[in-house]
Amino acid sequence: MVTMALAWFAFGVLTGLWLSFGALTGHIAQHKNIGFGVGCLLGLLLGPIGTVLVLVMRSGLRKCPHCDEEVKPRATICKHCGRELTPMVERVAADKSAGRVERTIGFVLIGILLVTIIGLSIATYAGYL
Numbered sequence: 739m740v741t742m743a744l745a746w747f748a749f750g751v752l753t754g755l756w757l758s759f760g761a762l763t764g765h766i767a768q769h770k771n772i773g774f775g776v777g778c779l780l781g782l783l784l785g786p787i788g789t790v791l792v793l794v795m796r797s798g799l800r801k802c803p804h805c806d807e808e809v810k811p812r813a814t815i816c817k818h819c820g821r822e823l824t825p826m827v828e829r830v831a832a833d834k835s836a837g838r839v840e841r842t843i844g845f846v847l848i849g850i851l852l853v854t855i856i857g858l859s860i861a862t863y864a865g866y867l
């Protein structure tokens with residue numbers, strides 16, 4: 739019984755770590771303007787590899803034509819040099835809807851994962867497995 743409890747504890751810790759990788763990768767991806775859902779997906783599917791992948795990914799940011807620093811696509815003023823920029827309006831709308839879809843996919847995947855883990859735990863406790 740002790741080994742079983744230990745195994746479940748290890749499983750719980752590993753699952754928590756894995757979910758953290760998903761959340762962390764999603765967070766990084768959001769910062770790089772790639773999309774929270776995409777990052778979450780990569781983090782959950784690939785773990786640390788997904789995190790590294792997002793870190794080396796090209797960001798969804800664009801370059802300021804005046805100072806060559808990265809700024810958000812919808813920015814009207816460069817945060818680095820303070821000069822005026824033309825916002826990319828068409829791309830912003832597309833990015834927004836894409837981001838929403840990605841986020842939904844991410845949350846659905848996390849939900850499925852959690853339900854599976856909880857279901858397996860209950861089934862094991864009840865003695866079905």
Ligand SMILES: [Zn+2]
Nearest residue numbers: 802805816819
């Ligand atoms: Zn600039």
